[in-house]
Amino acid sequence: MFMQLFQWYKTRFSDPNLSVLFLLLLFSFTVIYFFGNILTPLFVAIILAYLLDWPVTYLMRYKIHRTVATLIVMILFVSMSLFAFLGVLPTIFRQAASFARDLPTMLNQGQDYILTLPTHYPEAIDPITITHLIDTIKSYLLDSGGFLLSQSFASLLNIAALLVYAVLVPLMMVFMLKDKNQLIDSMAKFLPENRKLAVQVWAEMNGQIMNYIRGKITEILIVGVATYFTFFFMDLRYSALLALLVGLSVLIPYIGAAAVTVPVAVVALFQWGVSPEFAYLMIAYGIIQTLDGNVIVPILFSEAVNLHPVVIIVSVLVFGGLWGFWGVFFAIPLATLVKAVLNAWPSVQVENDQLASDKMDLIN
Incomplete structure (x- = not known):
């Protein structure tokens, strides 16, 4: 069996370029799996930098220096983000609070309607089954509500970290966009030759x-x-x-x-x-x-x-x-x-x- 595994490894990984590719993928997956939560601000910055790299490159076609183009794009991005947070999110929060207040009434109305089904369809629906179904839904909603409440308290405790990320992520984006080529060249130096x-x-x-x-x-x-x-x-x-x-x-x-x-x-x-x-x-x-x-x-x-x-x-x-x-x-x-x-x-x-x-x- 070990000989078969060795033969498979020798056949598949005989090319050093292929071995390097496999090791890089394994290293990347391992880092993301074990340190994904810690690196979340970095992932957000990379995604947004990918998104904003196109307008930066577009401005550079008009002979604008990359640093100036980065500052212009980042100012526009931060302005739009502030508008979204100050103009759109309050409306969403108000509607979410209103939905939370109306949810018990909606559930009671739904329960009353479900309880009338055995009366209208006595041959097709069993009242005992309906009762068990309502109890199961209530239990699920109570468990979900407790989980959401605990997550809300956890989010309040992490509000300081969110404020730090609100400053850290745009800062990383500026450097990723401004020094894109330098960062790529620096990372390439640590890669193997093959x-x-x-x-x-x-x-x-x-x-x-x-x-x-x-x-x-x-x-x-x-x-x-x-x-x-x-x-x-x-x-x-x-x-x-x-x-x-x-x-x-x-x-x-x-x-x-x-x-x-x-x-x-x-x-x-x-x-x-x-x-x-x-x-x-x-x-x-x-x-x-x-x-x-x-x-x-x-x-x-x-x-x-x-x-x-x-x-x-x-x-x-x-x-x-x-x-x-x-x-x-x-x-x-x-x-x-x-x-x-x-x-x-x-x-x-x-x-x-x-x-x-x-x-x-x-x-x-």
């Missing part, structure tokens, strides 16, 4: 990650804003809060859209009941989801590597389980990375076999 394959994979993934981050944030803004105006003009309660949930749901392909449909339908149902208004809202919401999946996503991610939906869902589950939010956010790029490495692996082996064959022909 890094040809690693550089090749990184060059391919760098462009894809950049396009993915820009596309995903653009998709969140488009879907969130379109949903907000739709809910606002149809006079749906908690329109800003629900629009935020719908916008963030695009982070989780397929699963997010299905999950966020539940609160939208529940709020509309308790506001209007089974009525034409409820039907119109769900039709409008369905149109938004259809346009997102069939128009917005193909346009924004036209350069992305084609992945099967099953692969995407499995990637979300695996990487989300390993690294939480960041695993979910980067599930598609990570799946693309795995695919790129697997595609490069056999090609390296075939190339080595071809070189060995040519060498034998020369000897003969």
Whole structure:
């Protein structure tokens, strides 16, 4: 058995470039897995730096120095962020507080409706089953409420850390954008010499990650804003809060859209009941989801590597389980990375076999 493992290792890792690529990937995954929470501000800064690198590069085309372009872009970014925090978030917080106050009434109305089902459909629904179902839902909501309350207190205790991150992240972004080339050259000095394959994979993934981050944030803004105006003009309660949930749901392909449909339908149902208004809202919401999946996503991610939906869902589950939010956010790029490495692996082996064959022909 050990001989088979040794033979497999010798066959697959005979190329030193391939060994370096494997070790770099193993080191990166290990660092992120064990130190992901500590490095969260760094991840946020890197993502935002990827997002803002395009406008910085665009300004440099007009003979503007990179430092000046970075300062212009960062001033605009900080101004827009302050506007969002001071203008949009208070509305979302007010609607969240209103939703929390109205939730017991909504639950009581739902409970009363469910209890009437055995009366209307005595042959199809068992009253005992309904009672157990209501008790289970209550228990789940109480447990969830306690968990959210504990998380809220934990967040209040970490408010000092959030204030530090609010200063630290923009500062790191400035240096990442201003000194981009110097940082890349400095990091390259610590890499092993046999890094040809690693550089090749990184060059391919760098462009894809950049396009993915820009596309995903653009998709969140488009879907969130379109949903907000739709809910606002149809006079749906908690329109800003629900629009935020719908916008963030695009982070989780397929699963997010299905999950966020539940609160939208529940709020509309308790506001209007089974009525034409409820039907119109769900039709409008369905149109938004259809346009997102069939128009917005193909346009924004036209350069992305084609992945099967099953692969995407499995990637979300695996990487989300390993690294939480960041695993979910980067599930598609990570799946693309795995695919790129697997595609490069056999090609390296075939190339080595071809070189060995040519060498034998020369000897003969």
